[in-house]
Amino acid sequence: MKAGYCSVIILFCLGLYTIVAYRNLIKIIIGINIMESSLILLLIIGGYRPQGAAPIITRPFEKVVDPLPQALALTSIVIGASITALMLFLVIKLNKEYGTLNIDEIRRLRG
């Protein structure tokens, strides 16, 4: 389990680095998506129980993984997809307006 949590933290820090270090809007969106995936992974791993069955009860069971984080992960996946669509659309608009994707140049043009 510890390896899973470590990979969550590594993915989160990679996404944070991508957001902070790069100036390209597309790369920033990719970083936001990496961070979001790491948090979904955290939800799924947090609900896991060793030797637990899937939360679809078709036969008698001994132990079931926690179904609540999975429902929350589904929520966050859907919202993340729609937020990504909105961000990409705004990037298209910005690129059409300024002709660049670099956030420094976009800020400079506006004064």
Added chain:
Amino acid sequence: MRKGYIVVLILILATLLMINLVPVLSNFNNLNSLATSSQHYIEHGIEETGSINLVTSILLDYRGFDTLGETIVIFIVVSTITVLAVPNLGYRNDNICSPIVKQSISMIIPFLYLLGFYLIAYGHLSPGGGFTGGVLIAITFILLAVIFGVGYIKAEARRELISRSLIENLAALGFVISGMVGIAAGYNFLSSGQLGLSFGSPGNLVSGGLIPIFNLMIGIKIGAGMSVIFSHLIKEE
């Protein structure tokens, strides 16, 4: 120079998080008992909601408000994109793909539709549900647009887009109205298990009260909404 500072800071953050957070979180995994709400969902979920897929029963019965909020988020995104986008409807790319790709995609598309509606219809019995099936239906629209191009004449294209947006809005309205059934029967909004109308025994296709209807509405809404988003993005020149 600047990137070097950032790398050092992120590394410090990562080590701090690993030292402090990982032992706490992995203790959490070895607990024998779940939280009381999860325990309740696992023990009483089937008899209270009639759906053997516990994730669906949480998503559409116990926490129906969450799902309503989700659909509202997608609704807002679709509305924003449709208001802000300037659709350039004369777009056409016919000869990008070879005939092999076109033939194989046109053979796959009916099965994708079937899989999408299967996932929606069996959402309370197996993995899947309205969101997954809706995304699959939207994928068929996206495949058609990418492979065969989106060359319509203007009026026809606009009519088609408007009809898809209308389908999305009607499905959202249908979701809210089928949630109102709970109020009409004297229970909470968006409740299906409390009504006591599980039409069949758990595990059958017709079971689970209002959950299949919610799944159908969400599936139609997600499919129409995602395809509207994609059409506006691809037609925005």
